[in-house]
Amino acid sequence: MEVIGRASDTADAGSERELELYFGPQHLGMVGNFSITLKVEGDRIIKATANPGYLHRGFEKLMEYRTWIQNFPLVCRVNVIEPDSMEWVYARAVEKLAGIEAPERAQYIRSIYLEMARIASHLFGLWAYSNMLGFDTPAQWAMYHRDLLLDRFEELTGGRVYHIYIWPGGVRRDFPDGFADRLVKTLHSIGGCVPDYDATFFNNRLFYERAHGVGKLTQQQAKTLGATGQTLRATGMKYDIRKVEPYAAYDKIPWEVPTREEGDAYSRVWVIRDEMIESVHMIFKLLDAMPEGEVYNSVPNPFKWRIPPGETYVRCESSRGELGLYMVSDGGDKPYKVHFRTPSYPHGLTILEKLLEGASIADVGNTMISLYVVAPEIDR
Amino acid sequence: MISSLQENLEATFKGVKVTAPEDGRMSVSVPSDSIPVVLRYLKGNGLDHMALLSCVDWIEDGKFELVYFLTCYMPNNTDYAADQKLHVLVRTQVPRDNPGIESVIGVFENIEPYEREIHELYGVHFKGHPRLTHLLLERDYEVPPFRKDFDTRQYVEETFGSIPPVDE
Numbered sequence: 001m002e003v004i005g006r007a008s009d010t011a012d013a014g015s016e017r018e019l020e021l022y023f024g025p026q027h028l029g030m031v032g033n034f035s036i037t038l039k040v041e042g043d044r045i046i047k048a049t050a051n052p053g054y055l056h057r058g059f060e061k062l063m064e065y066r067t068w069i070q071n072f073p074l075v076c077r078v079n080v081i082e083p084d085s086m087e088w089v090y091a092r093a094v095e096k097l098a099g100i101e102a103p104e105r106a107q108y109i110r111s112i113y114l115e116m117a118r119i120a121s122h123l124f125g126l127w128a129y130s131n132m133l134g135f136d137t138p139a140q141w142a143m144y145h146r147d148l149l150l151d152r153f154e155e156l157t158g159g160r161v162y163h164i165y166i167w168p169g170g171v172r173r174d175f176p177d178g179f180a181d182r183l184v185k186t187l188h189s190i191g192g193c194v195p196d197y198d199a200t201f202f203n204n205r206l207f208y209e210r211a212h213g214v215g216k217l218t219q220q221q222a223k224t225l226g227a228t229g230q231t232l233r234a235t236g237m238k239y240d241i242r243k244v245e246p247y248a249a250y251d252k253i254p255w256e257v258p259t260r261e262e263g264d265a266y267s268r269v270w271v272i273r274d275e276m277i278e279s280v281h282m283i284f285k286l287l288d289a290m291p292e293g294e295v296y297n298s299v300p301n302p303f304k305w306r307i308p309p310g311e312t313y314v315r316c317e318s319s320r321g322e323l324g325l326y327m328v329s330d331g332g333d334k335p336y337k338v339h340f341r342t343p344s345y346p347h348g349l350t351i352l353e354k355l356l357e358g359a360s361i362a363d364v365g366n367t368m369i370s371l372y373v374v375a376p377e378i379d380r
Numbered sequence: 381m382i383s384s385l386q387e388n389l390e391a392t393f394k395g396v397k398v399t400a401p402e403d404g405r406m407s408v409s410v411p412s413d414s415i416p417v418v419l420r421y422l423k424g425n426g427l428d429h430m431a432l433l434s435c436v437d438w439i440e441d442g443k444f445e446l447v448y449f450l451t452c453y454m455p456n457n458t459d460y461a462a463d464q465k466l467h468v469l470v471r472t473q474v475p476r477d478n479p480g481i482e483s484v485i486g487v488f489e490n491i492e493p494y495e496r497e498i499h500e501l502y503g504v505h506f507k508g509h510p511r512l513t514h515l516l517l518e519r520d521y522e523v524p525p526f527r528k529d530f531d532t533r534q535y536v537e538e539t540f541g542s543i544p545p546v547d548e
Contacts, residue, residue: 053514053515056517058525060526061525061526061530061532062532065532065533223453224489237454239454239464243460244460244465245464313432313449315431322431324431324449326434326447336436337437339432341432350490
């Protein structure tokens, strides 16, 4: 992106040429309850100040008042769009503190379930992004395909949006009869539409011209600003927690980490597309390799469950980047301290503010959605 | 990497205690005034990702424990090494009355919102932080709301009237 002169460098600094503009939370280009205060000169942004807090529900504090199992409904509401990795980090942290392990079949089921969630979340992201750029058709397709996956979630867990399926000690129940076949069929019908998506959106010249060079980060900048997930992988680094520190069954099958080199909005969205395709292949491989057996090692009575004192930090690759959970137990029936490290936090605060400096107003939504920011993750 | 880092840290800095509770994890206890130098040293030794800053309120001991989570990005773009598995938890304690510590924005730029959040929710002052303004909340509270002596239920009762009884 070209370097533009700043108003503060000119003799007119502080004059009426600078305006303060409130962008969001009620704005078409804004995802969720989040706002940015922009200082603009004409169409150019001089300074952007992220303003989160609209969704601050104090979950981490509320969790200190609830027992280990009672916390699940709060945990999955931290990220509305992809609650499943939240369940995983929480369940895994409880398992680590309590010293229990899930059976092998449950590890495979967890991986399949997390990949389903990743595809559903990416489809939602694709809806938001293409809709924002004015591509209504692929946006509606993405919503429809996400809905097909939600049907599978409903069948497996009973819930469409919030599932609470991963449980300390395994998963709540095994696959229903014929579930694997129906899942494969669903994934085939989604995967079969990839050429259509490519033709209407990804290979569309309008998408290229609208997204190329927008919100560009170098790899060095991405590292300095704490980027993870697609934002980092779009700059060429193959950093993915599923490979770096494999969990569930991710080390049991071969798979690739998609990357791009340019670091702009265009490459971030392409990484998301390639990841969805890789996830579909991963689910096929996991289904083939899945062993028979138990899916649940029983845990003590949840009403009387006391977990030995200790602390742990668990991380996983959510659809947005590194998701971590720091948990401290003081030996009681409730957590002493819970702290989520959510990927949107650095993306939506530090990186967004940096990228918007010098950008044009028309690129605010473009930049923000391509960074894949989800407001409830920032506020918690 | 862990064993050499452990020896070097204890030899270089006074008052630093290093333990390795499990494979790939390292816990470094540091006096609060040497946090910036220790973090700068660790960053120079490859731990270039500041993943999280957290705070635990140990109300019975009268201390806040600040925990900095460091991990490694990949130095090159081709292979995964054991280094990326390494987590280092750097911890320090500050007193609960008038808590304060040096800001480390000069070392890790991306820690800015984390420090702001801890300041807002626990009332820990970060010296040298350029904008310790509100991040998630709208106003100041008498007791910062994430401290253990802030009772959420009592606050709800006082602010919104009575809360429904639990036992019915």
